[in-house]
Amino acid sequence: MNNQSLTVIEPPRGWQSIGIRELWNFRELLRALLLRDVKIRYKQTILGIAWAGLQPLVGMVVFTIALNGAAGIPSEAGVPYPIFCYSGLLIWLYFAEALNRASRSLVTNNLLVTKVYFPRLIAPLSGVIAPVLDFTIAFVILLGLMVAYGVGFSWTVLLAPLILIGAILCATAFGVWLAALNVEYRDIGYAVPLLVQLWLFLTPVVYPASSAHGVLRIIFALNPMAGVVTVFRWAVLGRGAIDWSIQIPSLAVLVVVLVAGILYFRRVETSFADSI
Amino acid sequence: MPIRSEQGGDIAVSVEGLSKRYVLGEREPYKTLRSSLMSVPNRLLRQSSSVSPVGGRAELWALRDLSFQLRQGEVLGIVGHNGAGKSTLLKILSRVTSPTNGRVVLRGRASALLEVGTGFHxxxxxxxxxxxxxSVLGMRQSEIARKFDEIVDFAGVSRFIDTPIKRYSSGMQVRLAFAVAAFLEPEILIVDEVLAVGDAAFQRKCLGKLKSSSVQGRTVLFVSHNLPAVRSLCTRAILLDHGQLVMDASPAATIEHYLSEKIGSSDSWDLRTSRRSDLELGGKARFRSLKLAGVSRAGSIPVGDTLSLQIEFEVLESVEDMVAVLNILTVDDVLVAQSVTTNSYSPVTRLDPGLYSLVARIESALLQPGRYEVGLGLRSGSMLQDQIDAAGMVEFIESVDLEFPWFGGAGGYLRLPVQWTRPEILHDLRV
Structure with missing residues (x-):
């Protein structure tokens, strides 16, 4: 009876560490939840997985006609506007979907939360990881589009996965806050789609960062997704330069929001089952 | 803390001073410091009433200073009324929710089964x-793969294993869900009322499986309203009431205590303060008392004798179309029989304020021996005026001393007036 597991259950005691080891112990649950989400994602649809590519493609067409064509919004560094737009939408749509899923993760899994124990961070984590599949499909389409438009490849495209991790961290940072708050205030569920919509226009997704001045540049600096989108586009298209005046502050904001978010989440997670 | 108890044997579960508070109407406050400060005066002034307003908000102590220990291999039954704290205790033990005070130490790998099929999609x-x-129950992929065939076989759904379960009947879903749970191999198993699902044959199969798991030296905590299951499965039982431990003894003794607390062995009951049904009640008429005639003082009567129930009720405001309802329930709250006064006569068109008496006579109860609860209801038109789910209790006993050569009495609830013939020889096989 010596080397058996010992569990001590006590009242919550304020701030907790992230609990990496426990998350690792529950990796199979995370895997099972991801597998579930991927399997049911396109059940009973006609187009199935094609939806993953359709979303950014339709966005690209609409924004090219409306913004590039009608409003005269330019591209950047000589890249055709459709490619410019698609590459931005690609990483943005990943973020939007990941954030949306993460913020709803505890509420949609409420039967699990109220009936079984697991490190609660598993729920938002599965929310931000599941849309990576859609991203990958849409990314392959981007490579095809680049060939079609004669946009050459640069070695920096190999950095794309690394920048995707940046987007995952970004979705995690805001997702854990929203998920925890959503347990208490269901308003979050209504606010997130609106938030994502407004956020899109405060991020250089469909227009170039270089065209922004004044207040908008300050917003970029405070907006971690502005950093992610611009550096993603730089890597994939291999043109232009990294704008460090956006990258550095937005990365700092990301780190602060992420650490604070996880600490907050860990602190309030003990009451999720009671208040969900 | 000692690892061994005085009786010997390793302590697998140790619960010390466990309390859980819920704030009613409001959500659980987040600020741990504030809630722990608020609980101090409350702990000092611990009262018998479990709902007390503190800081202007009503709070409910679902568990209060609960302590017990469980040795490895013990099977503990947890019984009590709805709201006694049984489920809260299991939720804390399974770490779904956290305690307000106290602590629990579990020695060994624990699995909790608060529901079957959690996470089924x-x-x-x-x-x-x-x-x-x-995976949700904490099994490794390799472990599931190894047991997969057995699980499917136990559930009896092998033909449909690659069909989406939305095409399954609800019975098949439940069987599959229970089968997964049945193959968990924890050292400590925490089970909530999960046996109340599935058909009778499958329930028996599950009980058998649970029984074999206790034989394997597993420590089990088991909440159930199914008192016969508690009696046959458990080696020990505790009774909770308003979040406190009332009794900790053998299953038979605890169940006996629980039942007598619930209604009391008697032949008459004052119903003025009895617990009313949770349903919406009109309150224009109220039961006052119930008295059994033809029974012993302890409320028992031989099967087949005439049982009379003398009911007194009070009409406070005039009521129209009054109907009284009599329910006979098992101690596990299964409704066995129901009778209404309209079986004998039309509703009384009008009753003016006053005290009334009513007698229900059952000429020959066709019930198997055992304890039954008596429930009473008063209805006027479609409005329920008063209802008491456990107004009294009656025990039917064997009229003649039959010696059955098998354990327990006969099964089922009803004693049918079956006439059996003696065996007649059809063909003599002696040479």
Missing amino acids: PELTGRENVYLNG
């Missing part, structure tokens, strides 16, 4: 759900 196939549900 209707769009996924039986196979996919087995893996998902197994």
